[in-house]
Amino acid sequence: MCVSTHGSILRRETAEEWGVTMEEIRWWARLLLISGVISVVLLISAPLGYRFGMTGLQSAFGSLALAVLGSAIVLLVSFVMVIITTRKGLVDNRQQLVIAALFSLLPLLAAVPQYFKVSSVPPINDISTDLEEPPAFDAALAERGEFSNDLNLEPAEAQQQKSAYPDVLPVTSTLTSEDAVSRSVALLEQMGLEVINVDLDAGRVEAVATTFWFGFKDDFVVRVRGNNKGSRIDARSVSRVGQFDLGVNAERVMTFIAGFAD
Numbered sequence: 001m002c003v004s005t006h007g008s009i010l011r012r013e014t015a016e017e018w019g020v021t022m023e024e025i026r027w028w029a030r031l032l033l034i035s036g037v038i039s040v041v042l043l044i045s046a047p048l049g050y051r052f053g054m055t056g057l058q059s060a061f062g063s064l065a066l067a068v069l070g071s072a073i074v075l076l077v078s079f080v081m082v083i084i085t086t087r088k089g090l091v092d093n094r095q096q097l098v099i100a101a102l103f104s105l106l107p108l109l110a111a112v113p114q115y116f117k118v119s120s121v122p123p124i125n126d127i128s129t130d131l132e133e134p135p136a137f138d139a140a141l142a143e144r145g146e147f148s149n150d151l152n153l154e155p156a157e158a159q160q161q162k163s164a165y166p167d168v169l170p171v172t173s174t175l176t177s178e179d180a181v182s183r184s185v186a187l188l189e190q191m192g193l194e195v196i197n198v199d200l201d202a203g204r205v206e207a208v209a210t211t212f213w214f215g216f217k218d219d220f221v222v223r224v225r226g227n228n229k230g231s232r233i234d235a236r237s238v239s240r241v242g243q244f245d246l247g248v249n250a251e252r253v254m255t256f257i258a259g260f261a262d
Contacts, residue, residue, distance in 0.1 A: 025085065026093050028077075028093075029093035029094075029096040029097050029100070030096065032074050032101075033100040033103070035104075036078075036100040036101070036102075036104045039070045039103065039104055040103050040106050042066060042107075043064065043071075043110060045063070046064045047214040048213065050214050051215030052215075064111075067107045068107050070107075071103075071106070071107040072104070074100055074104035075105060075108065078097045082094060082097045085097065114246065117246050117247065118244055121164060121244075121246060121250075122161070122163070122164045123160075124157045124160050124164075124243075124245070125149060125242060125244070125245040126151070126153050126237075126238045126249070127161060127168060127238075127250045127252075127253050128161075128168075128235070128236040129168055129171075129257070130170060130234045131153065131162070134153050135204070135234050135235065135236045136204075136223075137206060137221050137238075138197060138199070138202070138206065139197035140196065140221065143208070143217075144240055148240040149238065149239060149242075161250075167254060168250060170232050170234050171257055172229075173230050173232075176226065176230065177203050177224050177226035180203075180233055181198065181200055181205060184224065184256075185198055188256070191209075191259070193207035193209045194208045194210070195207045203225055203226070204221065204222065204223055204224075205221070205222040205224075206219070206220070207219075207221075208220070209252060211248075216240070216241060218238060218240065218245075218249060218252070220238075220256075221235070221236050222256070223236075236253070237249035237250075237252045
């Protein structure tokens, strides 16, 4: 008991020699830990809040930006405080500082890959295997709100797609039109999309993809045209909101193409 008390006195004296009290260190450690936890809560609640209609999109993005900025500050200050407390023998609250730093890493680890992805893909949200005559939507039109992105594929966007995704091409199959439609339905369901319309006469299949966190909805349409050798299958994926799709629509179309060709 005497040794422990003596050690506490020495640590307090050491802290005060450096112009900081043990109470101040405890206060900073708790503040950083709470701030780190809040950053993680914002990271999770922002997208889910938008998905379940509790907040608007701009507010959700603002909360995400705040979470990332806050976590960066918490990480930096926690790192500095850990170094200071280690060098000065002030180890009482170092564990809280380390935990705060670990919490603050989570929003950064989530944001950094997205940042690099944004810089590596073109700012488009409409991907089609036929850029001259993109497959048309029918049933999906009624589900797209008035603030949804328009469905006009601009020449500039088409050129960006050609440059970024040269492998987004139609599928030629020996299947009949009806069989190709059936295969498309099965494949889209296998991919986790919700099929909302199947029109055998028009050779059209429509489906909706919903993202997990934000609940963003992307519309997907397959167009099947028969010919004397079988059929040609075109696909198109379009985001309802947002300018950047982070390459998701292209990945979805290429997944469909690869799956159909197997």
